[in-house]
Amino acid sequence: MNNEQQVLDNVDKLEVMLRSEDELDPGQAQELKTLATGLPIRDVIAIVERCNAVRAALVLRLLPRRKAIEVFDAMDFAQQADVIDELGNAEVFEYFDALEPEDRVALLDELPVEIADRLLRSLNKPDRDITGVVLGYEKGSVGRRMSPEVPTLHPEMTAAAALAQLKETAQDLETIYTLPIVEADRRLVGVVSFREVFQAPDTTPLGELMREAVFATATDDAEEVARWFLPLDFLALPIVDASGRLVGLLAWDDAMDIQEEADNEDTARAGGTNPLHQPYLSTPLMKLVKSRIVWLLVLAVSALLTVQVLAMFEEALAAAVVLSLFIPLLTGTGGNTGNQAATTVTRALAMGDVRDRDLWGVLWRELRIGMVLGAVLGTVGFILATLVYDVKIGTVIGTTLFLVCTMSASVGGLMPLVAKKVGADPAVFSNPFISTFCDATGLIIYFLIAKSVLGI
Amino acid sequence: MNNEQQVLDNVDKLEVMLRSEDELDPGQAQELKTLATGLPIRDVIAIVERCNAVRAALVLRLLPRRKAIEVFDAMDFAQQADVIDELGNAEVFEYFDALEPEDRVALLDELPVEIADRLLRSLNKPDRDITGVVLGYEKGSVGRRMSPEVPTLHPEMTAAAALAQLKETAQDLETIYTLPIVEADRRLVGVVSFREVFQAPDTTPLGELMREAVFATATDDAEEVARWFLPLDFLALPIVDASGRLVGLLAWDDAMDIQEEADNEDTARAGGTNPLHQPYLSTPLMKLVKSRIVWLLVLAVSALLTVQVLAMFEEALAAAVVLSLFIPLLTGTGGNTGNQAATTVTRALAMGDVRDRDLWGVLWRELRIGMVLGAVLGTVGFILATLVYDVKIGTVIGTTLFLVCTMSASVGGLMPLVAKKVGADPAVFSNPFISTFCDATGLIIYFLIAKSVLGI
The missing domain is CATH 1.25.60.10 (MgtE N-terminal domain-like)
Known part of the structure; x- marks a missing residue:
């Protein structure tokens, strides 16, 4: 102590x-x-x-x-x-x-x-x-992150012979706990854990102990491999070349580094910054500014869209100043609903729980979720605005909230998948962009409804 | 193929x-x-x-x-x-x-x-x-996630004796690759990797092979332990009770699960939803709605603050309708700047790159970053608004952008640390709340400047 x-x-x-x-x-x-x-x-x-x-x-x-x-x-x-x-x-x-x-x-x-x-x-x-x-x-390929130092063990070798060979060569290897088994031409035929060899009778050939190998090809995308390999809880993954020959092993700790880098990138992008690749406190100040300024400018320029939309409805605004009071509430709620959907779907994509082809399934789910959320918020909004202002304003706010939530959840859920389909990083298109998009669309919905209900 | x-x-x-x-x-x-x-x-x-x-x-x-x-x-x-x-x-x-x-x-x-x-x-x-x-x-404690099945190896045992014992008992153990060494009273005295024992001469006692153990106490917070343990790339971590006796091992894969759950929670909260603990597509629809509705309502209610703020300035709005056109742009930019800072600091906190006591250091960094970002955006805003409207509007927009960026970055950077200080999850207080807070504060700044510059 x-x-x-x-x-x-x-x-x-x-x-x-x-x-x-x-x-x-x-x-x-x-x-x-x-x-x-x-x-x-x-x-x-x-x-x-x-x-x-x-x-x-x-x-x-x-x-x-x-x-x-x-x-x-x-x-x-x-x-x-x-x-x-x-x-x-x-x-x-x-x-x-x-x-x-x-x-x-x-x-x-x-x-x-x-x-x-x-x-x-x-x-x-x-x-x-x-x-x-x-x-x-x-x-970005898994070959770039693998350890090329692998043991050479063949199926006809006995457990005792394998252990003796490993004892001699272990200092040159990154791991001895996952043992790939290869033919004479280095073609991967199976894998056996050290523990199984260690516990087997001396004369058992490795061929009897090994099981079918789970493996990746060296040119595969490193992040994808890390994402499916880590949940299997194996210590290392054999990596082969295009003709199935063993070229290396991806160790669990290297796979974890790959996944962590990817998570850091996703988190950074979801927050509208570039990833740092370095601890926050040891990052020079101007590097932090640089990681944010471009996104901030791009987002500000796209927010000019909202200025345009509002300018279109300047007359309505002049006729009923009360409408402007609800602008941040409505855009904020739209942004929040969109972000919720986008965050959930982006993470599900990264974890492999959702794939590209689930696009329609996701849209259908988010549409229904958005309608339920919109119904709840719209009702609350209708009641409050009717009490404080009048039933017309209540109707405008309630209807707008319902439609904005439905639209935002659908768009928020769809965007990461669309981004992936066109080959962009799902996290890039996500939260801040969705907010801006929902802001502009939400305002149009708001003023169209207001004009027809209030008759201005 | x-x-x-x-x-x-x-x-x-x-x-x-x-x-x-x-x-x-x-x-x-x-x-x-x-x-x-x-x-x-x-x-x-x-x-x-x-x-x-x-x-x-x-x-x-x-x-x-x-x-x-x-x-x-x-x-x-x-x-x-x-x-x-x-x-x-x-x-x-x-x-x-x-x-x-x-x-x-x-x-x-x-x-x-x-x-x-x-x-x-x-x-x-x-x-x-x-x-x-x-x-x-x-x-939530690490004891709850450890494997209680550990080998019993003592420092005076020889390498050969240890290997023989392991060979017999291996099927009852979660791992044999990290070997904690204990005294007769189960007090942890060191740790040795299986590989070292395997390669050592038969008669070497474990006491000579072992090194000082890195360990955790069973009552320690599981997430914290996983965060510092995983980057060390060890396969397992000995867990001891309050008096230093070995009670279990935390395996790397269980530590990884703990970290992943924590990351999932952080990501969900940053997006304003409750974590799902389950793959997206297999989660029932109403469970998804439930994970979002409370946050959405809380955020909408806090957004009523913005309605209040705007109501305070209703006269100014009526006098110069043009002011309302910039509301979503200004609140959006404030929200984005705040989110950038909050995302970066929340992640740095989770990764252990930033700690509670770095509060002032973080505030000082974010204040300066916010000023640089604000200076750039403010200048752009001043030029554009002057060209499209006039120099007075340009001055209002430019100054507001500068102040809003400075304030939002500081608040965004500070919030996660304050949350942690008061014992809340840093991710809860983060993005959506910061947006709402920055919206309200930003609007006050905006109208105060507008009133004094435009003289309304």
Whole structure:
């Protein structure tokens, strides 16, 4: 307990030092070294993720080599790239060398070409070759994220022979817990978990233990593969080339990283920003501005549509100023209903619960949901507006709410699917765009009803 | 290739059958059985997740027992609960018995008390006892999600002895790949990966191989533990009681489920709905309505605030109808800016990149970001409005945009942190609420500026 409190205190101290804007004097550097070295690795990682590149590099330099490499390994690739700018060549080469081939490639993707080249050339021949295998696949493909270091086990091998071979070669492999079985030509024929081999009688051939392999092709989309592979709770997924030959394994932790990046992107886009690829506090301010300004401008320009719509009805507005009082309420409710539908469908799409071809099914569901929601809100709106104003205003507000909810839920549910159909990211077209669209359409509905009911 | 096409065709066929609203005749049931039995398990799971409880139960009944159990095991707990309603007692007992203790508990949490009791009583004594251990921890704690079945390995044991023991007891354990080491009193003293034991010389004692254990306490919050544990890429995390004794292991896949549920909740709340805990297409329509209606009503009622604000300025509106044209543009932009900040900070909070105590740091960042965004949008707004209307309107729009962006970004960034400080879910207070708040405040800013600039 006491010890735990000590750790928490030291975490605080270290964090305050690293986040301060002042230069550190040599005495502080010494204290920082003692603190960072003494803390559990997971606390050091959490702190480093939250500080800027200069300070992160400083921590790496002060830590014992092995711990420094572990911390570097745990950073996001974008932050690794930032930190590399701050480190000397020799250090960089060492960190780079210690990464798994697939993590090396992910880091290279974040770096300027000349630095990437220099790093690649710093590797020894076998490491460069194995990294080259991964680099050979397109960005976004599962081949680009797999580990190319796989065991070579054949169906006729006995359990004992397999265990002996694994014991010798294990240090070169990313995982030994999922064992793909291949023919002499490296064609994948099955898969067996280490646990099954470990528990089998010595003389049992692997061919008897293995089951049909679930696998992916190296050119498959990495996000899609991660989404269906992770719920199966397997530790690794064999990856094959176009002719079914084993080329690598996608480990669960790499699949999880892929899914997390995708979730981060979806969340960011749903909020109308570009994804950051980096922890919030260590992201430079102007990078945050850049991630938002374009969307904000695009949305503001599309909102000019609402100005146009209102200008069309300027006469009606002048005739009954009371109509303008309800504008934010009606557009807001439309936006909210649309967002609810869009959020639910976008997430369902990402999780694979809904697919492109479910378009009509989704529209039919959302149409009915929108009508129920609209009926409830419309009734409440009718009663309130009738009490405060009069029955005519009540009728306008009630009818508009009903129609706006029905329309917004349908559009909100449909948009992510349409986006996907035309090849765009469902999250891009989502919440803020739907709000703007529902604003404009809702206003038209509102004024048409108002004009006919009020006779203006 | 050909075979792959065959699988895709069969998936389609099966899906069409299961999603059709008509009764299935016996011939179709036979075809369904053949199709489902022949398909790879991951395709069957994907299809069953998308159909209603009656059809899901039908598929389970038609599949061979082992495959049916795997499919049931892979379902969401809420869907499992729905399906149980459709199955006979004997079948239910069998499925329930086949689950891991921690999955049993998660399913029990979804069921009415009397059914939960009946299921628990159907277990044999040892299974009931082990399930009882997990049931003893509070909902939301990591103890409730851990596997209580752990090996008993001591530091003085040799690698060979440990391997021999594991070989014998492996079938009772959820994982053998992460090995916690305990003293005679079950106090956790270290952890070693199976791989290290496997590769070590036979006579090496575990005490020499083990390293300091990263662990959690059973009463810790499950989501928090999952968030810090998963990025470490360990396969399992030892869980101890208050006095440091080993009580279980949290496996990576259970941690991933916890994180995914939390992400689903955050996404749902950010969109202004309650989380579904179930795939979209298999969720009954009225459950979807229920997940949205309360929020929508609450938001609509808070939007009455905007009606009040506008009513305050009714005179100004009557004097210059042109002012009402910009209402949706200004409130929309405020809402968008606020949402951008809120989304970014909420995600950063969930990922652990930002903590409660960063409140002032976040406010200071968002204030500056808001000012930059506001300066850009304000300038654009000033120019456009001056060109179309006149320089006075231009000044009103430009100044309002600047102030609204600054205010919205600050409020949007602050809200999730304030929510967390007062013990609420950061995602609840987020996007829709921030929009409504920014709408009302933005309108006040707008009319105050308009009144002073236009002199009305």
